[in-house]
Amino acid sequence: xxxxxxxxxxxxxxxxxxxxxxxxxxxxxxxxxxxxxxxxxxxxxxxxxxxxxxxxxxxxxxxxxxxxxxxxxxxxxxxxxxxxxxxxxxxxxxxxxxxxxxxxxxxxxxxxxxxxxxxxxxxxxxxxxxxxxxxxxxxxxxxxxxxxxxxxxxxxxxxxxxxxxxxxxxxxxxxxxxxxxxxxxxxxxxxxxxxxxxxxxxxxxxxxxxxxxxxxxxxxxxxxxxxxxxxxxxxxxxxxxxxxxxxxxxxxxxxxxxxxxxxxxxxxxxxxxxxxxxxxxxxxxxxxxxxxxxxxxxxxxxxxxxxxxxxxxxxxxxxxxxxxxxxxxxxxxxxxxxxxxxxxx
Amino acid sequence: xxxxxxxxxxxxxxxxxxxxxxxxxxxxxxxxxxxxxxxxxxxxxxxxxxxxxxxxxxxxxxxxxxxxxxxxxxxxxxxxxxxxxxxxxxxxxxxxxxxxxxxxxxxxxxxxxxxxxxxxxxxxxxxxxxxxxxxxxxxxxxxxxxxxxxxxxxxxxxxxxxxxxxxxxxxxxxxxxxxxxxxxxxxxxxxxxxxxxxxxxxxxxxxxxxxxxxxxxxxxxxxxxxxxxxxxxxxxxxxxxxxxxxxxxxxxxxxxxxxxxxxxxxxxxxxxxxxxxxxxxxxxxxxxxxxxxxxxxxxxxxxxxxxxxxxxxxxxxxxxxxxxxxxxxxx
Amino acid sequence: xxxxxxxxxxxxxxxxxxxxxxxxxxxxxxxxxxxxxxxxxxxxxxxxxxxxxxxxxxxxxxxxxxxxxxxxxxxxxxxxxxxxxxxxxxxxxxxxxxxxxxxxxxxxxxxxxxxxxxxxxxxxxxxxxxxxxxxxxxxxxxxxxxxxxxxxxxxxxxxxxxxxxxxxxxxxxxxxxxxxxxxxxxxxxxxxxxxxxxxxxxxxxxxxxxxxxxxxxxxxxxxxxxxxxxxxxxxxxxxxxxxxxxxxxxxxxxxxxxxxxxxxxxxxxxxxxxxxxxxxxxxxxxxxxxxxxxxxxxxxxx
Numbered sequence: 001x002x003x004x005x006x007x008x009x010x011x012x013x014x015x016x017x018x019x020x021x022x023x024x025x026x027x028x029x030x031x032x033x034x035x036x037x038x039x040x041x042x043x044x045x046x047x048x049x050x051x052x053x054x055x056x057x058x059x060x061x062x063x064x065x066x067x068x069x070x071x072x073x074x075x076x077x078x079x080x081x082x083x084x085x086x087x088x089x090x091x092x093x094x095x096x097x098x099x100x101x102x103x104x105x106x107x108x109x110x111x112x113x114x115x116x117x118x119x120x121x122x123x124x125x126x127x128x129x130x131x132x133x134x135x136x137x138x139x140x141x142x143x144x145x146x147x148x149x150x151x152x153x154x155x156x157x158x159x160x161x162x163x164x165x166x167x168x169x170x171x172x173x174x175x176x177x178x179x180x181x182x183x184x185x186x187x188x189x190x191x192x193x194x195x196x197x198x199x200x201x202x203x204x205x206x207x208x209x210x211x212x213x214x215x216x217x218x219x220x221x222x223x224x225x226x227x228x229x230x231x232x233x234x235x236x237x238x239x240x241x242x243x244x245x246x247x248x249x250x251x252x253x254x255x256x257x258x259x260x261x262x263x264x265x266x267x268x269x270x271x272x273x274x275x276x277x278x279x280x281x282x283x284x285x286x287x288x289x290x291x292x293x294x295x296x297x298x299x300x301x302x303x304x305x306x307x308x309x310x311x312x313x314x315x316x317x318x319x320x321x322x323x324x325x326x327x328x329x330x331x332x333x334x335x336x337x338x339x340x341x342x343x344x345x
Numbered sequence: 346x347x348x349x350x351x352x353x354x355x356x357x358x359x360x361x362x363x364x365x366x367x368x369x370x371x372x373x374x375x376x377x378x379x380x381x382x383x384x385x386x387x388x389x390x391x392x393x394x395x396x397x398x399x400x401x402x403x404x405x406x407x408x409x410x411x412x413x414x415x416x417x418x419x420x421x422x423x424x425x426x427x428x429x430x431x432x433x434x435x436x437x438x439x440x441x442x443x444x445x446x447x448x449x450x451x452x453x454x455x456x457x458x459x460x461x462x463x464x465x466x467x468x469x470x471x472x473x474x475x476x477x478x479x480x481x482x483x484x485x486x487x488x489x490x491x492x493x494x495x496x497x498x499x500x501x502x503x504x505x506x507x508x509x510x511x512x513x514x515x516x517x518x519x520x521x522x523x524x525x526x527x528x529x530x531x532x533x534x535x536x537x538x539x540x541x542x543x544x545x546x547x548x549x550x551x552x553x554x555x556x557x558x559x560x561x562x563x564x565x566x567x568x569x570x571x572x573x574x575x576x577x578x579x580x581x582x583x584x585x586x587x588x589x590x591x592x593x594x595x596x597x598x599x600x601x602x603x604x605x606x607x608x609x610x611x612x613x614x615x616x617x618x619x620x621x622x623x624x625x626x627x628x629x630x631x632x633x634x635x636x637x638x639x640x641x642x643x644x645x646x647x648x649x650x651x652x653x654x655x656x657x658x659x660x661x662x663x664x665x666x667x668x669x670x671x672x673x674x675x676x
Numbered sequence: 677x678x679x680x681x682x683x684x685x686x687x688x689x690x691x692x693x694x695x696x697x698x699x700x701x702x703x704x705x706x707x708x709x710x711x712x713x714x715x716x717x718x719x720x721x722x723x724x725x726x727x728x729x730x731x732x733x734x735x736x737x738x739x740x741x742x743x744x745x746x747x748x749x750x751x752x753x754x755x756x757x758x759x760x761x762x763x764x765x766x767x768x769x770x771x772x773x774x775x776x777x778x779x780x781x782x783x784x785x786x787x788x789x790x791x792x793x794x795x796x797x798x799x800x801x802x803x804x805x806x807x808x809x810x811x812x813x814x815x816x817x818x819x820x821x822x823x824x825x826x827x828x829x830x831x832x833x834x835x836x837x838x839x840x841x842x843x844x845x846x847x848x849x850x851x852x853x854x855x856x857x858x859x860x861x862x863x864x865x866x867x868x869x870x871x872x873x874x875x876x877x878x879x880x881x882x883x884x885x886x887x888x889x890x891x892x893x894x895x896x897x898x899x900x901x902x903x904x905x906x907x908x909x910x911x912x913x914x915x916x917x918x919x920x921x922x923x924x925x926x927x928x929x930x931x932x933x934x935x936x937x938x939x940x941x942x943x944x945x946x947x948x949x950x951x952x953x954x955x956x957x958x959x960x961x962x963x964x965x966x967x968x969x970x971x972x973x974x975x976x977x978x
Contacts, residue, residue, distance in 0.1 A: 031813075035817055043829070043833065144407075156959065156962060156963065156966075157955075157959065159962065160905070160909075160955060160958040160959035160962050161955050161958075161959075162909050162912050162913065162929075162932075162951065162954050162955065162958070163913070164912075164913055164916045164917075164932070165912075165916075165932050165947070165951035165954060165955070166951075168932065168935075168936060168939060168947050168951070169947075169948070169951065171939060172939050172944050172947075172948075176939060176940060176942065176944075183940065237448060238443055238445060238448035238449050239448060239449055239450055239451045239452070241404065241443065242441075242443055242449040242450070242511070242514075243451070244404055244435065245402055245404060245435055245436060245440065245441040245443075246435065246436035246440075246462070246463040246466060246514065247431075247432050247433065247434070247435035247436030247437050247463070247466045247467060248432075248436070248462060248463075248466050249432060249466065250428070252462065252466070256451075256454065256458075256462065257451050257454070260451075260453045260454065261451070261452070261453055264453075275822070276822040279821075279822045279824060279825040280822065280824060282824075282825075282828065282917070283824070283913055283916075283917065286916075286917055287936075298917055298918075298919075301828070301831075301832040301919055302918055302919070309832055313829055316821075316825060317821075320820055320821055321820075324820050
């Protein structure tokens with residue numbers, strides 16, 4: 001049905017039989033910290049093998065003394081393990097180093113860019129549910145219909161189609177040929193209920209539509225498949241037949257009986273997938289010049305801006321570890337079968 | 346006692362299309378039910394009794410379809426009803442109770458909501474008024490502290506309690522006909538007989554007719570005025586309960602009775618009918634019971650017609666049992 | 677030997693291919709996908725023979741041919757059916773060569789990942805216990821991150837180059853193979869004859885090779901098919917982002933990236949056609965992969 005869910009059900013990381021919840025959570029948190037530490041070590045040591053960032057920092061015609069001074073300023077003259085130690089000490093106190101390019105703390109830069117990415121990912125999530133859910137339920141209710149064939153064909157296409165290319169095609173169609181929407185960038189933002197977002201202004205929305213749709217595309221296909229599978233499964237159950245025997249209208253059966261039952265797994269999967277949206281935003285942001293985290297890190301990779309790359313990585317790793325942990329805990333709480341099921345080995 | 350007709354089924358045929366051609370789960374069934382009547386339908390699982398019930402409700406889903414015959418409910422032919430017309434009938438004038446109470450209720454909705462929606466689907470009534478009706482219905486089926494139960498989710502109730510809720514839902518709109526498909530099989534024996542008694546009382550009180558579908562002739566005998574025995578999609582014998590039990594005429598009915606624990610002497614092995622139901626895809630040409638029947642001859646290779654042993658007691662068998670006895674009695 | 681035969685008899689993988697050809701090529705979508713894929717593979721393999729021009733021969737490529745629309749004639753008289761890019765390269769030829777790079781990267785990375793995953797999965801299944809738990813924990817952790825992100829990070833660390841992309845994609849994929857192999861092998865492991873084989877003191881290698889491996893073949897074929905499509909996509913995305921294969925050896929992704937600069941001026945064909953080819957390739961493999969999966973595991977086919 002869906003790999004994320006199946007993966008989760010079979011994952012060896014489920015709490016084993018009889019393990020108290022608190023112990024499970026503590027063990028997982030410890031594991032996460034170890035993973036984070038190992039990641040930082042690997043990333044830090046490997047990144048020092050690629051290129052010399054000083055080349056990017058100074059004018060090629062600079063004097064050797066000038067180059068040495070820059071090297072010292074950024075602490076790049078010291079051995080790698082000393083650099084790592086300093087980084088680690090800094091990281092614990094919330095300092096992930098300064099960007100070579102911007103000369104500002106990496107964390108501050110990321111904090112600046114994060115809202116834009118969050119806005120993009122959230123909009124994509126909303127789009128994927130509002131579009132994917134009805135289509136998937138429809139396909140599940142009418143398994144042999146023409147509409148279903150088109151929807152399912154479309155979802156195969158949606159999974160196959162390279163997102164970034166589709167983004168370009170969207171720009172060509174909607175911005176270049178039709179001229180309806182702006183090509184790139186983030187529009188005007190405004191504050192509403194304490195949230196600063198571009199979704200509250202017309203200009204902002206016009207800028208948001210294409211990238212959010214582009215990012216949502218893959219997830220729409222996923223939601224369609226999940227919703228369809230869930231619908232087929234639930235509609236065959238006795239309580240749906242009993243609801244029909246009560247003489248309820250199909251609308252009521254779908255909204256009150258089908259929906260709540262298929263939403264639980266879909267919401268869970270989407271929760272896990274939110275991390276993937278943030279990750280995939282790197283691609284979408286590059287296409288649409290969306291000033292978010294993803295664009296920041298791609299530029300940093302190209303420009304060998306190590307602190308940004310490392311900080312982004314640690315951020316994403318943390319995000320994923322937290323998301324996974326939360327989902328595992330929720331799962332263990334919701335489903336007694338998962339709680340009782342130890343690792344099969 | 347004169348009773349006016351409520352449900353009349355003639356030549357009903359319900360088929361399921363498969364890659365190997367259509368299979369008839371219900372194959373030419375005739376039934377008559379009067380108001381307030383209690384009809385038992387007995388048959389092994391796979392005999393088509395559930396599909397028959399669903400056909401009466403208009404709930405046969407694809408790939409299944411009613412392909413022939415006529416169902417008339419209260420004088421109206423419902424065979425060609427639209428989905429909207431069925432909706433007005435279902436749960437309102439005909440209600441159905443399914444076998445497994447643990448799966449008949451939506452696990453994520455409160456009991457109260459599931460009951461109120463059953464009323465509001467058919468009556469324009471405020472939720473407050475509906476709540477009163479629902480409470481009374483709960484009390485009527487023997488559930489104490491209804492408010493507490495109505496606020497509960499299905500998994501917080503026992504199996505017997507859930508089946509009571511389902512029965513209460515079926516009775517909510519005072520239907521003319523209730524179809525109960527093995528509603529007690531999934532329950533403990535003690536709960537079973539309680540529910541059986543309650544159902545009999547509730548139907549008598551409300552004047553609803555009842556179709557009780559079961560594989561257990563003993564259970565049916567306790568509740569039904571009339572019994573129809575189903576085998577491989579056909580009704581092979583039909584008659585008043587007492588008469589049918591006293592003088593079963595179809596060898597299959599006789600076999601069913603012989604296999605009832607109450608009918609065999611203590612300490613003796615239970616008699617069972619050898620063999621099993623024929624495959625729907627590979628039905629015998631004539632009498633479908635012939636391959637398992639000790640009395641079968643070549644004459645059974647032609648589908649047997651319905652013959653009447655006595656008024657109201659019909660049988661589809663070339664060599665019915667007890668006919669001699671019945672005739673002798675009459676003479 | 678005899679017991680191995682007895683066990684493998686009646687498994688789906690016996691005659692998987694022949695079954696596939698017989699039963700499923702009759703479906704139109706499958707047939708079209710199959711033919712398409714054959715054409716794609718053939719043109720990638722014989723690229724130098726098929727392509728109208730050699731897009732990387734600097735002697736023949738002329739900037740004067742730049743941005744010709746589809747169907748226009750180049751200076752040397754060749755018709756550029758799909759137009760030319762900014763540097764005057766024939767887009768059709770570039771696509772055929774790009775396909776070659778894309779497929780090379782995807783298939784080599786799939787093979788490496790397959791071998792590594794097979795080794796890890798079988799080890800985990802055979803030894804079980806702590807070794808299994810440890811290996812599968814690594815697999816879990818790796819799989820909890822999206823492939824594109826892991827690949828992006830690896831390339832940020834490794835730098836550009838076809839070999840680097842292959843390594844990165846192999847690292848991205850091995851865990852999936854490992855999990856699949858382990859799951860299939862575990863099924864076999866629980867059977868009684870497995871205990872018997874251990875008691876008979878057959879060599880470990882022999883047990884793994886004869887008993888654990890065969891059971892996972894069919895699911896591996898399916899996984900490898902679908903993963904190839906996936907890694908073609910990832911490679912294209914990486915190259916588009918400028919961290920994948922270098923400009924000197926462009927894949928479909930780099931061709932699309934190359935065309936990105938021209939879309940505002942209306943020269944849509946430079947990005948459009950490579951993208952169509954990318955989509956066709958990925959979709960064809962996905963359709964065939966889904967079909968294979970449905971055959972191997974009929975339960976999922978609905």
